[in-house]
Amino acid sequence: MERITAKYYIETPLDLEKSAAVLAGEQSSGTFIAVPGETEELKQRFAARVEKITVLDTADEPAIPGVLVSGGKYQRAMIEVSWSIENFGYNLPVMVSTLQGNLYELTQFTGLKLMDIELPPSFATAFRGPVFGIEGCRKLTGVYDRPLIGTIIKPSIGMSPEQTAELVGTLAAAGIDFIKDDELLGSSANSAFDKRVDAVMEVINRQADRSGKKVMYAFNISDDIDQMQHNYEKIVNTGGTSAMISLNSVGLSGVKKIADMGALAIHGHRNGWGMLNRHPLLGIEFPAYQQLWRLAGVDQIHVNGIQNKFWESDDSVVRSIEACYRPMFGGYSVLPVVSSGQWGGQAPETYRRIQSVDLLYMAGGGIMAHPDGPAGGVIAMQQAWQAAVDGLSIAEAAVKYPEFGHSVTVFGKK
Amino acid sequence: MERITAKYYIETPLDLEKSAAVLAGEQSSGTFIAVPGETEELKQRFAARVEKITVLDTADEPAIPGVLVSGGKYQRAMIEVSWSIENFGYNLPVMVSTLQGNLYELTQFTGLKLMDIELPPSFATAFRGPVFGIEGCRKLTGVYDRPLIGTIIKPSIGMSPEQTAELVGTLAAAGIDFIKDDELLGSSANSAFDKRVDAVMEVINRQADRSGKKVMYAFNISDDIDQMQHNYEKIVNTGGTSAMISLNSVGLSGVKKIADMGALAIHGHRNGWGMLNRHPLLGIEFPAYQQLWRLAGVDQIHVNGIQNKFWESDDSVVRSIEACYRPMFGGYSVLPVVSSGQWGGQAPETYRRIQSVDLLYMAGGGIMAHPDGPAGGVIAMQQAWQAAVDGLSIAEAAVKYPEFGHSVTVFGKK
Numbered sequence: 068m069e070r071i072t073a074k075y076y077i078e079t080p081l082d083l084e085k086s087a088a089v090l091a092g093e094q095s096s097g098t099f100i101a102v103p104g105e106t107e108e109l110k111q112r113f114a115a116r117v118e119k120i121t122v123l124d125t126a127d128e129p130a131i132p133g134v135l136v137s138g139g140k141y142q143r144a145m146i147e148v149s150w151s152i153e154n155f156g157y158n159l160p161v162m163v164s165t166l167q168g169n170l171y172e173l174t175q176f177t178g179l180k181l182m183d184i185e186l187p188p189s190f191a192t193a194f195r196g197p198v199f200g201i202e203g204c205r206k207l208t209g210v211y212d213r214p215l216i217g218t219i220i221k222p223s224i225g226m227s228p229e230q231t232a233e234l235v236g237t238l239a240a241a242g243i244d245f246i247k248d249d250e251l252l253g254s255s256a257n258s259a260f261d262k263r264v265d266a267v268m269e270v271i272n273r274q275a276d277r278s279g280k281k282v283m284y285a286f287n288i289s290d291d292i293d294q295m296q297h298n299y300e301k302i303v304n305t306g307g308t309s310a311m312i313s314l315n316s317v318g319l320s321g322v323k324k325i326a327d328m329g330a331l332a333i334h335g336h337r338n339g340w341g342m343l344n345r346h347p348l349l350g351i352e353f354p355a356y357q358q359l360w361r362l363a364g365v366d367q368i369h370v371n372g373i374q375n376k377f378w379e380s381d382d383s384v385v386r387s388i389e390a391c392y393r394p395m396f397g398g399y400s401v402l403p404v405v406s407s408g409q410w411g412g413q414a415p416e417t418y419r420r421i422q423s424v425d426l427l428y429m430a431g432g433g434i435m436a437h438p439d440g441p442a443g444g445v446i447a448m449q450q451a452w453q454a455a456v457d458g459l460s461i462a463e464a465a466v467k468y469p470e471f472g473h474s475v476t477v478f479g480k481k
Numbered sequence: 482m483e484r485i486t487a488k489y490y491i492e493t494p495l496d497l498e499k500s501a502a503v504l505a506g507e508q509s510s511g512t513f514i515a516v517p518g519e520t521e522e523l524k525q526r527f528a529a530r531v532e533k534i535t536v537l538d539t540a541d542e543p544a545i546p547g548v549l550v551s552g553g554k555y556q557r558a559m560i561e562v563s564w565s566i567e568n569f570g571y572n573l574p575v576m577v578s579t580l581q582g583n584l585y586e587l588t589q590f591t592g593l594k595l596m597d598i599e600l601p602p603s604f605a606t607a608f609r610g611p612v613f614g615i616e617g618c619r620k621l622t623g624v625y626d627r628p629l630i631g632t633i634i635k636p637s638i639g640m641s642p643e644q645t646a647e648l649v650g651t652l653a654a655a656g657i658d659f660i661k662d663d664e665l666l667g668s669s670a671n672s673a674f675d676k677r678v679d680a681v682m683e684v685i686n687r688q689a690d691r692s693g694k695k696v697m698y699a700f701n702i703s704d705d706i707d708q709m710q711h712n713y714e715k716i717v718n719t720g721g722t723s724a725m726i727s728l729n730s731v732g733l734s735g736v737k738k739i740a741d742m743g744a745l746a747i748h749g750h751r752n753g754w755g756m757l758n759r760h761p762l763l764g765i766e767f768p769a770y771q772q773l774w775r776l777a778g779v780d781q782i783h784v785n786g787i788q789n790k791f792w793e794s795d796d797s798v799v800r801s802i803e804a805c806y807r808p809m810f811g812g813y814s815v816l817p818v819v820s821s822g823q824w825g826g827q828a829p830e831t832y833r834r835i836q837s838v839d840l841l842y843m844a845g846g847g848i849m850a851h852p853d854g855p856a857g858g859v860i861a862m863q864q865a866w867q868a869a870v871d872g873l874s875i876a877e878a879a880v881k882y883p884e885f886g887h888s889v890t891v892f893g894k895k
Contacts, residue, residue, distance in 0.1 A: 094665065095637065095638060095665065096636045096637060096638055096639050109639050109671075110636075110639060112639065112670075112671075113636075113638045113639040113669070131759055131760050132760075132761060151670075153669060153670035153671075154638055154665065154669055154670075155665075155667055155668075155669065156667075156668060156669070156670070158667045158668065158703070158704045158705075158708075159704075159705070159730075160667075160703040160704060160727055160730035160731045161664075161665070161666075161667035161701070161703055161704070161727070161730070163727075163729075163730040163753070164664045164665060164703065164727045164730045164750075164752050164753070165665050167729075167730075167753050167756065168664060168665070168727070168730075168752035168753050169664070169752050169753075169755070169791075170755075171753065171754070171755025171756045171759060172754065172755040172759070172785075172791035172792055172793070172821075173755075173791065173792070174790075174791060174792045222510045222524075222527075223509065223510060224509060224510055224527045224568055225510050225523050225524060225526065225527040250575075250578045250582060250583070251508065251509065251568065251569075251575070251578060251579050251582070252575075253569055253570075253572045253574075253575035254569075254570060254572065255527070255567060255568055255569065255570070256526075256565075256567035256568075256570070257523075257526075257567075287575070289572070289574040289575055289578065289734075290572050290573075290574060290575070290734070291572075291573070291734055291737055291738065292706060292734050292735070292737075292738040293738070294572075295734065313574055313575070313577075313578045313582070315577075315581075315732075316573075316574035316575070316577040316578045316581075316582075316732075316733060317574045317732055317733065317734045318729075318730075318731055318732005318733050318734055318735050318736070319730060319731065319732050319735070320703075320704070320705055320706050320709065320731045320732055320734075320735030321706070321731075321732050321733070321734030321735045321738070322732070323705055323706075324705065324706040324707070324735070336578075338578050338582035338583050339577070339578070339581050339582050339583075339585065340585070340586065341583070341584075341585025341586040341587075341593075342581065342585045342757065342763060342764050342765070343756065343757075345545055345585060345586070345763060346545050346546075346760055346763055347546060349756060349759060349760055349763070350756050351756070371586075376588075377583075377586035377587065377588060378586055378587070378588045379586070
């Protein structure tokens with residue numbers, strides 16, 4: 068029978084093997100009460116198994132304060148636990164409750180983080196996964212052999228549909244591939260969702276008729292299920308190609324319901340991620356997280372960026388991008404969305420580390436505040452990536468490409 | 482214009498006021514780019530406001546490791562930030578993205594926890610909230626003037642529908658008020674959801690016909706939206722009165738969609754809570770959390786229990802129960818679900834601290850492993866609560882009530 072395996076980074080002041088066994092017990096057939104007809108075979112069938120324990124270092128203080136058991140050392144380890152697929156089948160929420168449920172409450176652990184999961188091949192037929200993924204998003208935008216260049220409408224909130232459309236017109240004329248709503252904007256008092264879609268898509272469609280290039284705009288449809296379905300249809304009916312959902316705020320069942328509609332590329336925004344990930348020994352790591360959303364059908368997912376303005380390290384960002392490139396069941400492709408403080412200057416380092424141009428590369432100020440205007444900003448971003456692939460340094464690229472050179476002058480000081 | 486206020490417990494190595502201002506900016510109209518037609522008035526309309534800063538203690542080390550800015554002290558504070566309702570209206574996911582989104586990523590903070598939220602009166606008309614709440618759950622079970630006594634089917638997973646039904650029959654005959662599936666069991670290989678509902682409801686309905694008392698069984702419907710709707714209808718069609726949902730695993734939009742169906746009491750399981758709450762300076766506190774789920778329509782919500790087997794302190798449990806009793810808009814009642822290592826011995830202390838019997842009080846071993854059998858276990862729990870309300874000590878209650886006395890003999894050692 069197929070099994071699902073989860074890897075946890077844990078810390079415990081108690082016996083390591085016993086603590087791992089408590090986790091496995093609590094998350095499966097744990098507290099057995101004698102029941103008539105219950106056999107050892109049945110227990111074996113549904114019990115979680117501790118597959119592997121890799122002992123790591125010890126700490127003098129618990130990773131999470133407030134631990135009841137104190138004194139002595141806190142042992143860290145990587146443990147692997149597996150469950151039979153018979154426990155929950157292809158039910159994503161019950162799988163999550165099994166892999167990420169009450170185990171965080173156990174006093175046996177002073178730290179616990181879900182690092183990765185390994186799913187069996189039969190998941191490939193049970194879940195459709197991303198309908199578009201990397202290839203589909205390239206086809207929708209007509210962009211090949213370089214990253215998709217994108218930007219976010221700012222200010223996040225406060226602009227009218229008309230102002231938004233005007234800005235979209237400027238960006239579309241500048242040659243941008245992708246634009247998105249901010250996650251703070253759904254349907255605000257002065258920018259009702261439907262009106263914004265109408266205004267923006269009119270501009271995008273007009274530009275597409277002229278140039279043959281249709282900008283992908285990810286409208287933030289996050290809302291109740293019925294309203295998201297309405298919003299989704301609105302985008303489809305006006306010729307849009309993408310919908311954005313705040314994954315953590317909407318939740319797994321809601322996202323899957325919408326992604327299953329299958330007509331739009333789903334832009335997965337992971338706001339709230341810091342709460343789930345920022346502590347090194349609590350929560351979930353991206354290699355596990357992104358698999359759940361690929362199963363739910365997300366086509367694009369945020370990964371932060373190299374030298375970002377947030378707290379996340381470059382190593383963590385690289386691990387996240389690589390996790391997106393890891394095929395699931397030979398496919399289930401998802402496009403990593405690089406953003407946060409990007410302006411093109413990070414392109415060489417990003418390419419050096421990931422050796423791929425399969426990215427949606429987003430810049431805000433790097434495009435809008437470019438000294439040559441937004442068109443210069445978009446060109447500079449494309450140049451940055453060409454230079455990166457050609458192995459040029461930032462200084463060499465600045466000499467070769469005038470627009471990128473101007474970026475370096477303005478944004479390279481920080 | 483109405484405003485929504487959120488209270489955060491924060492820690493920062495930087496200037497406190499500036500850091501709070503960054504949070505407010507990032508989560509509203511933050512990075513303003515000059516846009517034609519944009520006025521100061523418009524900015525004021527949508528900008529988040531820092532309403533209050535209460536300076537607390539300092540720490541020598543950051544609450545969350547890995548901070549970039551080091552050296553010096555880490556200042557802790559309680560801050561209040563408000564947003565106009567015009568920013569997101571009655572859109573729960575966008576509200577969550579605003580209150581709990583990218584702010585956790587800010588390098589300004591070495592700790593950030595959402596402590597509480599205050600919602601304006603108009604939310605009362607925009608959201609139906611819990612259809613049943615405390616009074617509705619009492620009516621459905623016919624239990625007044627004492628806590629509802631409940632239990633969880635164990636082993637969590639592995640029993641067939643027939644075995645489950647047999648156990649339910651025993652518990653129903655014993656006079657139990659409430660039974661629930663474990664959160665690890667949705668539809669397993671040997672306990673398909675529909676078959677379990679058929680088997681269990683046949684027993685419950687038969688017992689109800691005989692005794693006039695219908696046990697409330699919370700079937701775990703957590704799954705995809707469509708499947709949850711199917712599961713829900715199955716329960717309704719067989720005469721069931723409750724459905725359980727794993728809140729964090731299904732997500733806000735999915736839970737609201739199901740709760741809006743309005744025919745069953747929604748039992749909200751918060752597994753995964755430790756991940757969101759266990760660190761004192763990361764995540765969310767229950768007074769904020771439970772409000773989101775009441776808006777979504779959850780009738781019962783888990784709060785752990787006094788002297789529980791998990792990591793949570795009694796003070797935290799009491800705060801959670803009190804948060805459930807806080808009326809929202811004069812109503813929106815939700816029944817706190819007390820569980821984890823309960824056997825009746827905690828009743829006096831629980832009552833002493835909360836001064837209420839409006840609880841669903843759950844015990845596993847305390848009922849099933851009672852020396853007089855499950856019927857003795859159920860009676861002992863009722864006795865424990867009568868004694869608690871009458872102000873008896875455990876020792877006094879053990880003398881007065883034989884079944885509770887036997888509980889003390891067996892479970893009182895721990």
